[in-house]
Amino acid sequence: MFNPQTVPDYLLQSDAVRARFERLKTREPILEVRNLTKRFVTPQGEHTALADVSFTTHRREFVCVIGPSGCGKSTLIRILAGLETQSSGEVRVNGKAVSGPGADRGMVFQGYTLFPWLTVKKNVMFGLRMNGQGRAQAEREALQWLDLVGLEKFANAYPHQLSGGMKQRVAIARALANRPGILLMDEPFGALDAQTRAKMQAHLLDIWRNVDVTIFFITHDLDEAIYLADRILVLKANPGAVQELIEVPVPRPRSYAQFNSPEFLATRARLEGLIHPPEQPSGDDAAVQPHMIRLTDIHDSVE
Numbered sequence: 001m002f003n004p005q006t007v008p009d010y011l012l013q014s015d016a017v018r019a020r021f022e023r024l025k026t027r028e029p030i031l032e033v034r035n036l037t038k039r040f041v042t043p044q045g046e047h048t049a050l051a052d053v054s055f056t057t058h059r060r061e062f063v064c065v066i067g068p069s070g071c072g073k074s075t076l077i078r079i080l081a082g083l084e085t086q087s088s089g090e091v092r093v094n095g096k097a098v099s100g101p102g103a104d105r106g107m108v109f110q111g112y113t114l115f116p117w118l119t120v121k122k123n124v125m126f127g128l129r130m131n132g133q134g135r136a137q138a139e140r141e142a143l144q145w146l147d148l149v150g151l152e153k154f155a156n157a158y159p160h161q162l163s164g165g166m167k168q169r170v171a172i173a174r175a176l177a178n179r180p181g182i183l184l185m186d187e188p189f190g191a192l193d194a195q196t197r198a199k200m201q202a203h204l205l206d207i208w209r210n211v212d213v214t215i216f217f218i219t220h221d222l223d224e225a226i227y228l229a230d231r232i233l234v235l236k237a238n239p240g241a242v243q244e245l246i247e248v249p250v251p252r253p254r255s256y257a258q259f260n261s262p263e264f265l266a267t268r269a270r271l272e273g274l275i276h277p278p279e280q281p282s283g284d285d286a287a288v289q290p291h292m293i294r295l296t297d298i299h300d301s302v303e
């Protein structure tokens with residue numbers, strides 16, 4: 001039987017995979033993060049959310065970020081977006097130090113952040129109008145972006161009339177309308193049901209193929225990360241730091257049929273090993289027996 005644990009070295013370092021990532025690294029760097037550290041001062045004391053995080057992302061790369069809850073993923077993406085300032089270290093986008101939000105970065109959050117009082121079209125036009133574009137041109141462009149996300153028919157609807165998946169498609173159109181070089185996404189499909197989420201993943205890959213944009217995408221879902229990413233940045237917690245940057249060997253174009261492919265399973269096994277390392281009982285811990293309080297007298301056993 002296929003054992004994914006035995007495959008990684010053979011697959012992850014095949015000539016074809018190596019060649020693909022060598023090519024990727026010849027593209028110019030679009031996002032450079034150097035020795036990024038973030039400390040929060042709280043009433044309980046100082047907390048280091050990110051410690052010495054460094055990595056480089058190349059143009060049109062799709063990077064996913066995974067890591068345990070609280071390891072600083074949202075803090076990292078908020079610093080990249082310019083919504084939060086770092087304690088030390090540097091973030092450069094196209095060689096220029098980030099010092100606040102900018103049109104070169106678009107952001108899509110997990111929560112629905114459309115303006116409820118504006119129609120879908122006006123939500124997408126909003127950033128364009130803020131940047132001084134005329135109404136007619138902004139409207140034309142908004143409709144093109146809505147066409148790209150498959151929602152041109154809903155241009156005059158209001159956000160409350162849309163499903164969660166549709167709202168996130170508008171949010172993507174709104175972010176892309178400003179032509180950012182980088183799209184920053186913090187668990188954008190986290191609130192969607194499994195079926196809608198799968199559709200949105202495929203849809204996002206379609207969009208990425210058709211738009212000159214680099215995507216930086218946070219997720220809790222290992223399969224989602226493998227399905228979408230060129231490389232996966234694995235963070236560890238306490239303090240948040242880079243554990244590994246993994247090259248995903250699954251060939252493109254991606255499809256759900258690949259979920260059981262050796263490359264996919266090998267990558268999954270590798271991520272599982274990083275995120276949930278096998279527990280090593282040691283010292284006093286090993287002697288502690290799990291203790292369960294029985295709240296009711298149930299008389300018989302289910303096992």
Ligand SMILES: Nc1ncnc2c1ncn2[C@@H]1O[C@H](COP(=O)(O)OP(=O)(O)OP(=O)(O)O)[C@@H](O)[C@H]1O
Pocket residue numbers: 040041042047049067068069070071072073074075076
């Ligand atoms: N504004 C803040 N003030 C104080 N501490 C903060 C602040 N924002 C985040 N933190 C702390 O920094 C750490 C990282 O938080 P962050 O939200 O970045 O984690 P995360 O990896 O996105 O978690 P999740 O997977 O649950 O979304 C946490 O311990 C959190 O409590």
Ligand SMILES: [Mg+2]
Pocket residue numbers: 073074075
């Ligand atoms: Mg988060």
